[in-house]
Structure formats: C-alpha cells, structure tokens
Amino acid sequence: MRQATRAAPFLAVVLGAANALALETPPVGGEPVHVDVTEATSVFYDVNNRNSRVGVTATRLDDDWGVWYNRLNAQGSWKNFQVGLRLDSAVFYTAPDPTDTALTLLGERRANPAAPYTPDDARFFVQKTQEASRELATRYTSWLYPSKYYIGYGGRDVEATLGDFYAQFGRGLVLSVRKLDELASDTTVRGARVTTRIRSGDFRLRLTALGGVLNPLRLDEASGRYLGVTGGVTPGLVSIAEAGMPRANASPFDASASPTYAPDRIMAVEAEGGTRVVQVGLHGSLVNRTFMDVAGTPTALSPGVVRSAEALRTGSLSVNLPDLGGHGAAYVEAAVQNLGYPAAVASSSNQLPDTGYAIYANVTLEEKPVTLTVEAKHYRRFFPLVANVDLARAPEFSVVQYNAPPTTEGVWVDTEFEGFNTCVSGGRAKADVQVGPHAVVFAWVGTYLTWAESVANEQCHTGSDNLNKVWDFASGFELVSADRRSRVSATLGTRFDDTARLIPDPSGGETNVFYRELYGRYEASEWLGGPFTLRLQGWDRRRHQTLGGVTTPWTELQQLIALDYAPRLTVGAGFEYTGNPQFPPTYFNGMLGYNFNSSSNVSLFAGQRRGGLRCVSGVCRVYPPFEGVRVDATFRF
Amino acid sequence: MRLPQRPSPTLLRFVAASLAAAGACACGSNNAGVSPDLLAAVRQLNAPQDGGAGGSSYPAPPYGTSTGAVVQDLCFQGWIDPSAAGFDTSKLQKICLSDFHDDPDARLLLVESCAIWCVACKFEYGGSGDRPSLQKQLDDRKSKGFRIMGTIFQDGAGGPAAPADAKQWASVYALKFPFAVDDEHQLGLFTSPNIAPFNLLLDTRTMKVVLALDGDEPAVLFGKVDEFLGQSTP
Numbered sequence: 001m002r003q004a005t006r007a008a009p010f011l012a013v014v015l016g017a018a019n020a021l022a023l024e025t026p027p028v029g030g031e032p033v034h035v036d037v038t039e040a041t042s043v044f045y046d047v048n049n050r051n052s053r054v055g056v057t058a059t060r061l062d063d064d065w066g067v068w069y070n071r072l073n074a075q076g077s078w079k080n081f082q083v084g085l086r087l088d089s090a091v092f093y094t095a096p097d098p099t100d101t102a103l104t105l106l107g108e109r110r111a112n113p114a115a116p117y118t119p120d121d122a123r124f125f126v127q128k129t130q131e132a133s134r135e136l137a138t139r140y141t142s143w144l145y146p147s148k149y150y151i152g153y154g155g156r157d158v159e160a161t162l163g164d165f166y167a168q169f170g171r172g173l174v175l176s177v178r179k180l181d182e183l184a185s186d187t188t189v190r191g192a193r194v195t196t197r198i199r200s201g202d203f204r205l206r207l208t209a210l211g212g213v214l215n216p217l218r219l220d221e222a223s224g225r226y227l228g229v230t231g232g233v234t235p236g237l238v239s240i241a242e243a244g245m246p247r248a249n250a251s252p253f254d255a256s257a258s259p260t261y262a263p264d265r266i267m268a269v270e271a272e273g274g275t276r277v278v279q280v281g282l283h284g285s286l287v288n289r290t291f292m293d294v295a296g297t298p299t300a301l302s303p304g305v306v307r308s309a310e311a312l313r314t315g316s317l318s319v320n321l322p323d324l325g326g327h328g329a330a331y332v333e334a335a336v337q338n339l340g341y342p343a344a345v346a347s348s349s350n351q352l353p354d355t356g357y358a359i360y361a362n363v364t365l366e367e368k369p370v371t372l373t374v375e376a377k378h379y380r381r382f383f384p385l386v387a388n389v390d391l392a393r394a395p396e397f398s399v400v401q402y403n404a405p406p407t408t409e410g411v412w413v414d415t416e417f418e419g420f421n422t423c424v425s426g427g428r429a430k431a432d433v434q435v436g437p438h439a440v441v442f443a444w445v446g447t448y449l450t451w452a453e454s455v456a457n458e459q460c461h462t463g464s465d466n467l468n469k470v471w472d473f474a475s476g477f478e479l480v481s482a483d484r485r486s487r488v489s490a491t492l493g494t495r496f497d498d499t500a501r502l503i504p505d506p507s508g509g510e511t512n513v514f515y516r517e518l519y520g521r522y523e524a525s526e527w528l529g530g531p532f533t534l535r536l537q538g539w540d541r542r543r544h545q546t547l548g549g550v551t552t553p554w555t556e557l558q559q560l561i562a563l564d565y566a567p568r569l570t571v572g573a574g575f576e577y578t579g580n581p582q583f584p585p586t587y588f589n590g591m592l593g594y595n596f597n598s599s600s601n602v603s604l605f606a607g608q609r610r611g612g613l614r615c616v617s618g619v620c621r622v623y624p625p626f627e628g629v630r631v632d633a634t635f636r637f
Numbered sequence: 638m639r640l641p642q643r644p645s646p647t648l649l650r651f652v653a654a655s656l657a658a659a660g661a662c663a664c665g666s667n668n669a670g671v672s673p674d675l676l677a678a679v680r681q682l683n684a685p686q687d688g689g690a691g692g693s694s695y696p697a698p699p700y701g702t703s704t705g706a707v708v709q710d711l712c713f714q715g716w717i718d719p720s721a722a723g724f725d726t727s728k729l730q731k732i733c734l735s736d737f738h739d740d741p742d743a744r745l746l747l748v749e750s751c752a753i754w755c756v757a758c759k760f761e762y763g764g765s766g767d768r769p770s771l772q773k774q775l776d777d778r779k780s781k782g783f784r785i786m787g788t789i790f791q792d793g794a795g796g797p798a799a800p801a802d803a804k805q806w807a808s809v810y811a812l813k814f815p816f817a818v819d820d821e822h823q824l825g826l827f828t829s830p831n832i833a834p835f836n837l838l839l840d841t842r843t844m845k846v847v848l849a850l851d852g853d854e855p856a857v858l859f860g861k862v863d864e865f866l867g868q869s870t871p
Contacts, residue, residue, distance in 0.1 A: 054797050055821040056830050091640060099671060106675075109821075122678035124821065131825050134702070142640035244638060258703055294704045303861075304854045349860025391851040392828040392835075418757065455765040456757065456853045465765060504759070504809060506793075549754025549793035581794040582754065622831065 033078045037637040038599075040071040042221065044630030045094075050584045051611065051625050055105060057131040062223065062624055065095045065140055069221045071147070080155050084163075088147040090219050090226075095140035098132030130253050137251040138260055138393050139224045146244050147217060148188060159195040164188040167210060169270045169283035170318045172404035173335040173358055173382075177214065182616050184222055185399050189266060190215040190241045205273035213241040214264045214287075216387060216400040223396045223624055226260075227389065233262035233290045260394040262290045262301055264387060266402065274320070281318040281333075286311060287402060289388050291342065298342040301390040305353060305458045306383045309339035314385070314403065316358075328365040334358070337382050353458045356381025356422075360406050369434035375408035376427030381460045383422050384619075399621035407618035409446060409472065412539075414615040415495060415515060419452035420468075421618055423460035426450075428472065438480045446472035454499050454514055454547075467500035468514055476521075485527035494518045506551040516544040516553070533564040535572075543580075554579035558610075568595050570603075576610045583610065583625070599636035605629070695735045696844050702827050704846045708839060710735045711824075713788060714800075715817025719807035726800035732817050734844065737784055743841040744782030745865050747858075750824045752791035753802055755833035757853035762787070762810040774859060775814055781866040784841065787812065788819040791830070797821070838862065 025033040045066035053059045068091045075084040106125045107113065150163030166188055169175040179186040191212015198205040218227045228248030231239070241263065248257035268285035289310050291298035300307040316335035323329060335358045346352065358379040365372045387400035405421055407413065408428045426448030433441050451457050451466040474493030481487065497515035505511040519541040526534045537560040544553035555577070562572030569592075576587035589607025596602070611625035700709040712733040722728040737746045749771070751758035764770035769777070775785045789798040789806050797820040807816045827849050828835040836858050838847040848861045 053791070053795060053830070056797075057822075057825060058830050089640070092642075103670065117672075117675045117678040119678060119681060122675065122682050125675060126679055126682060127821075127823060127826060134826070142642055144638045144640055247639070254701065254703070255699075299704065302851050303848065303857045304850075304852060305856055308857055344864075345857075345860070348864035349856050351856030351860060353856075392832060392849070395829050395831050454756070455760045455768065456855055457768075458856055461767060463767070465767070501765075504763075547756040547759055549752070549795075551793065 028078060031079050033076060035637075036075045038071075038073040039635045039637075040073070040633070042069045042630060042632045043067070044069075044221075044628060046626055046628040049611075049625040049627045050608075054108065057101060057105065057128050058135055060101050060104065061096045061132060061135050061139070063096065065092065065224055066628075067092050067140075067221065067224060069219070073148075080153055082150075082152045082154065084148070084150050084152075085146065086148040087144065088217075088219060089142075089144040090221070090224075091142045092140040092224060095224070096132075096136070098129055098136055101132045102128035130251075133251040133253055134393075137249045137254075137257075138226065138228065141226055141246070141249060143219065143226060143246045145218065145246055147186075148215075157197050159193075161193045162191075164190050164215060165193050165210070167193065167268070169208075169268065169285070170281055170316055170333050170335075171331070171360055171362075171406050173333060173360065173406075174283040174314045174316045174403060175266075175268050175285045176404040177402055180399075180616050180619065182614060183399050183619060183621050184217070184220060185619070185621075186217040187400060187402070188215045189213070191266075202275045203273065204275070204279075205271070208270040209268070211267040212265070213238050214266055214387065214402060215241070216261070216397065218246045218261075220396045222626070225394055225396045227394055227397055228257070228260050229263060230257055230259045232292060233259045235290060238263050238265065238290065258390070258393075259292075259301065260390040261397070262292070262388040264289055264402070272318075276323065277321070279320040279322065281320070282316075283318065283335075284313075284315040285385075285402075286313050287385055288312075291388075297344045301388055302392065304386075306339065306386050307388055308341060308345050310342050310345075311340035312385055313338045313340065324365070327367060328363065328371075330361075330363045332359070332361040335360075335382065339383070351459065353381040353383075353460065356383065356460070358382040358405060360408075361427075362406075371432040373430045373432075374427065375406070375429075377406060377408050377421075378425045379405060379421060380423060381458070396621065399619055401619065404617060404619055409618070410474075411617050412521075412615065413618075414613045414620060415497070415517060416450075416615075416618060417453050417515070419457065420448075420450045423452040423457055423462070424448055424450040426470070438482060440478045441475070442477070443475035444473070446470070448472075453497075454503065464500040469498050469500065471496045481527070483527075485533070486525060488522070488524040488526075490520065490522040492520050503546060505546060511546055513544070513546050515546070518542045531564075531566040533566065535562040535564065536560070549582065550580055554581075556580070562591070567598075569593070570595075574607070574609075576608075578610060578612075583612070587625075596635075600634060602631065602633040604631050695738055702846070702849070704849060706846055707844050708734065708837075708846060709826075710738075710844075711826075713817035713819055713823070715786075715788070715803065715815055716807065717815050719803075719812045719816050721813070724804045724808045726804050729800060729803075729818070732786065732815050734839070737786070737839070737841045738844055740784070740841065742782055743784045745784065745847065745862060746839045746841050747783070747785045747862070748824065748837040748839065749785065749787045750819065750828070750833060750835040750837075751787065751789050751806070752795075752798070752833045753789070753793040753806070754791065754795060758834045761834050761853050761855070762806075762812075768855065770810065772810065772812060772814065774862075778862065778866060782841075783862060783866060784814070786815040786817065788817050788824060790819040790822045790824065790833075838865070840865075 048063045051059050070089045073086040102125050105128050148164040150161055152161040166178045167175055177187040189212045193210035195208045226246050228246045229242055230248050234242045248259045250257040265288040270283045272281040274280050314337045316333050318333040321330040338355045361376045363374045385402040389397045391398055428444055428446035430444035435441055448470040450468045451462050453468045455466050457466050472495045474491050476491035478489040495517040498512045499514045502510035521539045524536045539558045541556040557577040560574045564570050572591040574589045587608035587610045591605050593603035606629045609626040611623050613620055613622055695710050696707045700707055710733055712731055714729045715732045716722045737743050762771045789803050792798050792802045798818050803818045832851045834853055836850040840847050850858055
C-alpha cells in the first residue's frame with residue numbers, strides 16, 4: 001500500500017503531461033524546421049508474481065518492485081538533415097531489500113523461530129544475503145542515459161548517418177539490428193553509415209558501408225535489469241560511444257564492479273545492384289569483441305562457442321527476382337560464417353566449429369486465385385551473432401543478437417528448441433486460395449531435419465544419433481465483411497518433432513517423441529454498429545515435451561476480449577491458463593485504454609500475465625510473470 | 638547518468654551484515670532487523686574451525702565468485718559414489734568442496750549444476766552421438782587429477798530438488814562420481830536459477846575459480862579442462 005501511494009505523484013506527472021509541451025519553430029534559412037517530440041512513459045508496480053521457490057533468492061527479488069520508465073524522443077528535420085535524441089530514464093521507487101529477503105528465506109527455513117541461531121542458519125543467511133546483493137547490483141538501479149541519438153543527411157544519391165541507426169542486410173543472415181517491441185529489444189549500431197545510389201538507365205546500384213559499436217537497449221522494463229559496462233570493456237573509441245551509458249555496480253561483497261555487457265564492434269558493407277528483373281547483392285559483416293583479461297586469457301563474459309569468438313565474419317551473396325512475369329517473385333541468399341577465436345581459446349579445444357554456411361530461398365508463385373509460397377533453408381554451423389552479455393547476471397539480455405537467420409516458420413513459433421536453427425535442413429510450403437471476394441483459405445506443411453535440437457552439436461555432425469525430424473502442418477481461413485468493418489482469421493495446426501534415436505521417457509521407458517503440439521489461433525473483430533467493435537483473440541495449445549520436466553501433456557489457453565468505442569475508448573479483459581505444473585495455473589487481467597488523438601494515448605493494465613518463452617522470427621526470450629498494475633502513456637507533439 | 642537511488646532505510650544494517658559476513662568488520666549488534674544472535678552466529682562463521690570436512694587447511698577469506706576468486710567452502714548432502722551406495726537416499730552424507738581440496742591427487746574439480754526440467758543437462762550427463770557421457774569424460778581424465786561433483790537443484794516443476802530427484806538422476810546415468818542435492822541452490826552464488834546446466838571449474842589446490850560456464854558448452858568446457866590439466870604441474 002505504501003508503494004502504491006508513492007506511485008501517485010508519478011501518475012499525476014504522466015496524466016498531466018499532455019499539455020506540457022508544444023514546440024513550434026520559425027523557418028530557418030527559408031526552410032521550415034519540423035520538430036517531433038514523443039513522450040512514452042510507463043509506471044508500474046509488480047506485486048508477488050507467484051514464481052517464488054523455496055530457498056531460491058532470485059524468485060523473491062522480482063516481487064514488490066516498481067518503476068517509472070520514461071522515453072523522451074525528440075526528432076528534428078531541416079532541409080535534408082535530421083537529428084534525433086532519445087533519452088531513457090528509469091526511477092525505481094521501490095525495490096526489494098537484500099537483507100530483508102535473506103531474513104525472510106531464513107525465517108521460512110527455521111522450524112522453530114525461537115531456537116538459537118545455528119552455524120548452519122548463519123551460513124544460509126550470509127549466502128542468501130550475498131546472492132541477493134549480487135542479484136540486486138544488476139537490477140533496480142535508477143538511470144538517465146542517451147539510449148539513441150543521431151544526426152543524418154538524406155539526399156537523392158547519398159544518405160549518411162552519424163550516431164545510432166538500424167540496419168539489415170539481405171534477409172538478416174549477415175546483419176539485422178532492429179527494434180523488436182514484442183521482446184522489448186531495440187538494438188542499433190552507434191557509429192557511422194553512408195549509403196550511395198548510382199543510376200544508369202535501368203540499372204541501379206546501392207552501396208552501403210557502416211561501422212561502430214553495437215548498442216542494445218540497456219534497461220529491461222520487464223525485470224528491472226540493466227546492462228552495465230566498465231572501463232575494462234570500453235577501450236579507445238568505444239568509450240566515446242559509451243559515454244553517459246549505464247555503468248556496472250559492484251555489490252558490497254565484490255571488490256570491483258564486473259560488466260554485464262562488453263560492447264561489440266562491427267564493420268559491414270553491402271552492395272546491391274540490378275534491374276527490375278534481377279538484383280544481386282553482396283553483404284558482409286565483421287563483429288569484433290572486447291574480452292576481459294582473466295589470468296592472461298581473453299575471456300567472454302559468458303564463454304560459449306559464439307560468445308568466445310573474438311572475430312565473427314559473415315558474408316553472403318543474394319539474388320532477387322522481384323517479378324516473375326507478374327506471377328510471383330524469388331529470392332535466394334547463400335552465406336558463410338567464420339568464427340575466429342583468441343589463440344588461447346583456439347589452442348585449448350579441438351571441438352570448436354569449422355566455418356559454417358547457410359542457404360535460404362523464398363519463392364512466391366501467383367496464379368489467381370492461388371498463391372504458393374515456398375521457403376527453404378539449409379544451415380550448417382550457422383549461428384546467431386549473440387552479444388557479449390553475462391548470461392548469469394543479465395539473462396534477460398540473452399536475446400541480444402546482431403543477425404536473424406530466417407526460420408521459414410510462423411513468426412510466433414517458439415518450438416525451435418536449443419540450437420535447432422544452427423544445423424538444419426528443411427522448409428515450408430504455404431498455399432493461399434482466394435475462394436471468394438472476401439474469403440481466403442490457406443494451408444501449409446513444413447518439414448525439417450535438425451541435428452542440434454536434442455543435443456549440443458556445434459560442429460554440426462549430421463549423424464542419425466543427433467537427428468530430430470519435424471513435421472509442421474496447419475490450415476485456416478480469413479474472412480472479411482463486405483464493408484471491411486469486421487474480420488476473422490483462424491489457424492489450426494499441429495507439430496510432430498521426433499528424435500531418430502530413442503530417448504528416455506519420464507515413465508522409465510524409451511521413446512522417439514521429442515515434442516508434440518496441437519494448437520488453434522484466432523483473431524476476430526465484429527462491428528456492432530455505431531462506434532462499437534468487439535475484438536477477440538486467442539491462442540490455445542495442447543503440448544507434450546518428453547524431456548522438459550513435465551511428465552504428461554499439458555494445455556495452455558490465452559484469451560483476450562475487448563470492446564472498442566471508436567475512436568476514444570477500449571475496454572478489455574484477458575484470461576490465461578497453463579496446465580504446466582512449473583507455473584501457477586490461472587491468470588486474469590483487465591485493460592482500459594483512452595486515445596487523446598491518433599498519436600497520444602494512455603492505457604491501464606491491471607492483473608496477471610503469464611511468464612514464459614516468447615519468440616519473434618526465431619529470436620526468443622524468457623519473460624518473467626507479471627502481477628500488478630501498470631500505466632502506459634504516449635504523447636506526440 | 639546514475640540517478641539518486643531510492644531511499645533505503647535498511648541500507649546501514651544491510652552493509653553491516655554484509656561486511657560482517659565477509660569477515661571484513663566487527664560490526665556491532667545495533668542493526669535493526671538483524672538480531673544480535675544472528676550477527677554473532679555470522680561472525681562465528683569465520684572462525685578457523687568452521688567449514689567443511691576439510692577443516693582449517695581450506696583457503697581463508699575473502700571469498701568471491703568471479704574467475705580467479707577463491708570460493709567459499711560449500712557443503713551438500715550427497716553420495717561419494719552413488720552407484721556403490723545403490724542410490725540409497727538413506728546413505729546421503731555431507732560432501733564439501735574442501736573434500737576435494739584435501740584430495741592430494743585432485744587438481745581440477747568440475748562442479749555441475751542440473752535440474753530435472755533441464756533438457757540440455759540430460760545430454761550433458763548422458764552424452765549423445767559422438768559426445769561422451771559426463772562419466773566417460775571423467776574416466777578419461779581422472780588419472781590427470783580431474784574430478785567431478787554433480788549437483789541437482791530443482792525438480793521437474795521447478796521446486797527444490799529432493800533426495801528422490803537425486804536418486805532418479807544418478808541412477809539413470811549410473812553415476813560413480815560424487816553427486817549431491819543442492820535444494821537451497823547454493824550455486825546460486827554463481828549463476829541464475831534460470832540457467833542450467835551450470836559448470837564451475839575450480840583449481841582444487843587454490844580453490845580459485847578457473848571457469849564459470851552458463852549453459853551447455855562442451856567445446857569450451859572440456860577445452861578448458863584439457864588446457865588446465867595439460868598446463869598444470871602434477
């Protein structure tokens with residue numbers, strides 16, 4: 001209750017901000033100056049999110065905390081020039097205390113609270129206080145920092161940016177740094193980029209060169225965790241890019257602060273040229289790490305096959321046929337990837353992966369009323385370019401990576417386990433048939449052979465002992481009303497994932513079943529007349545994972561119902577259920593949204609939200625469960 | 638820019654308890670919330686007689702968790718040889734890191750942390766394809782001073798591991814090396830409870846961290862093991 005009272009002034013600031021800023025500037029040099037200011041702010045309070053485990057400190061430290069998280073984004077443009085600055089801040093107005101947490105855990109452990117403290121009690125208390133203080137050294141720290149800034153020039157033939165920018169080459173095999181709202185990830189390159197365009201008749205050539213320091217978002221609002229650097233991982237020019245960014249804190253038990261992120265550097269080039277018939281692209285990137293010097297050995301913050309690589313070289317050749325005579329399009333990209341290790345690491349292991357490669361193809365054929373899309377992939381030792389993050393102390397940032405090899409699956413698919421996509425062959429064919437002026441039916445089949453899902457297999461040995469065979473089927477429809485005010489889409493799908501070898505079954509036997517799923521997804525909006533629209537959304541799943549710790553199949557339900565009063569008001573309610581005994585079964589929540597205009601709004605969420613794995617195009621992170629209240633507001637001027 | 642942090646009325650007692658725990662101060666007993674009895678018990682921890690089975694030869698504080706730091710003497714309930722004990726949960730005994738420090742033939746200890754729900758842990762223990770099992774990895778290197786102690790910290794539902802979970806795990810993989818229950822997740826000092834497997838390499842002569850490895854990374858792990866055993870003088 002005390003914490004809720006503390007939140008009140010922040011809410012007043014949020015709700016009162018609508019009229020606080022209004023920027024108009026007079027013409028400069030005869031040209032108007034456009035200024036766009038967006039203020040996105042969130043205040044939330046997380047009560048007990050019901051993930052507490054006996055004796056596990058970290059599960060107690062994500063309860064009873066609250067933050068005012070603010071993103072002030074200002075952009076200006078004049079003639080061909082643009083400038084932008086985004087300031088992020090987080091003020092944690094309440095957070096757990098390490099000593100209190102350790103005392104709570106100790107109290108739960110002692111059968112007789114009146115008994116004298118034993119050496120074992122003291123050991124337990126000290127250990128849990130250490131754990132808690134180390135955990136809190138990377139969480140709930142209030143920061144104000146320049147998350148993104150840039151100055152740019154955009155002309156007809158030349159574009160140049162100094163500062164932060166997004167970048168994607170080809171289909172993401174070589175380079176893909178962008179914003180993924182669903183995963184609370186927003187990575188840019190902080191450096192310089194130049195793009196030139198050359199035209200000659202029908203021929204077009206675009207050349208891009210970029211370089212700088214990778215700059216992921218440093219604050220994770222879902223967990224209160226932040227990425228901190230130290231002087232030891234910001235040598236030379238990196239220290240300029242890292243100026244003003246969050247720094248690592250030391251816990252009282254550590255002599256010095258250890259970074260949770262060591263900024264990676266990147267250089268990349270791209271050349272794309274061709275005509276309207278065929279376009280050829282060459283793409284290349286080089287990611288360079290900064291390692292900690294540990295007893296003379298360069299060491300990644302979380303050593304691993306990819307994170308321990310000092311130089312990550314990736315290159316690709318792409319061919320794009322954007323128009324197959326009016327009947328479709330085709331794209332193919334072939335890439336190679338070489339991971340270079342420090343001599344001390346390379347000489348210590350003969351198990352490190354050799355140069356890998358990837359081939360991705362996408363063909364779309366259209367012959368009305370049928371559209372056929374075929375996507376295929378063939379990857380060998382082709383890894384996501386993951387960031388040099390300390391996974392133990394900042395696991396929420398394991399999602400930070402600098403490329404995104406296509407999965408060929410639905411963007412929501414979260415069942416490519418472990419290293420599925422690093423050693424795989426397969427693809428998916430999807431057919432869409434227009435069966436009426438407002439109706440489409442579709443179906444797909446996907447099949448994959450992967451050798452890195454049920455075993456760590458960085459060398460990508462393709463023997464049957466490592467093999468998983470996957471079949472993925474789905475079908476569905478999309479209907480739109482004649483007035484286009486109502487629509488419904490639904491998908492029913494299933495997935496079979498079997499190992500070629502027998503694996504132990506929880507019941508004591510053996511099986512080839514690695515994973516099974518049957519699911520339904522739907523989304524519907526029904527215009528009720530006047531300003532009212534009813535919206536429904538759901539994703540219901542029946543799942544079975546032999547080795548995941550759940551001995552029997554389980555059900556997951558996710559339902560959302562909302563009523564829109566256009567254009568101002570939305571009222572919604574949600575329900576989630578999971579039969580997985582690792583998590584509480586039921587989750588209820590409600591939502592209220594109000595739009596001031598098309599770009600300014602405020603929303604209130606109250607209730608529970610299930611944690612777990614969320615994926616977007618094969619990039620996944622584990623979200624903690626949430627239980628509490630949050631207010632989000634966005635104002636644009 | 639780091640902003641002013643929220644007021645912490647318990648900061649003083651927190652720091653005091655922390656320093657006392659680290660053996661770095663003789664803090665008084667006037668800290669609200671932490672009873673004098675508890676603080677006294679904490680101070681007793683640093684007395685020479687405390688620790689595991691190894692006793693006073695164990696390196697003195699300060700202890701840490703990062704690479705190169707000396708780790709404190711953690712103790713667990715487990716089997717020295719699960720197979721020889723018939724995976725009998727009534728035969729669990731105290732196993733401490735100091736036991737390995739006191740082993741004159743030991744040079745490098747791998748402390749492994751797994752959970753019933755962890756898929757990657759199953760393949761780390763059992764091996765697959767051309768990947769040897771953890772028992773085989775040990776057998777191949779035991780004569781060079783390599784040792785392994787496995788621990789299990791959570792069951793299939795994410796609850797604290799019980800002796801029955803240790804029995805299930807150790808018997809499935811026919812373990813012959815020390816295996817213990819870490820129901821209070823003592824290895825949480827080094828890693829997150831969301832991460833499994835976790836592998837900690839310790840130089841048994843100094844009890845310093847050689848490598849703390851999150852996740853299943855056999856190439857890196859056994860590369861380091863072989864590098865250490867090759868370099869370390871017997």
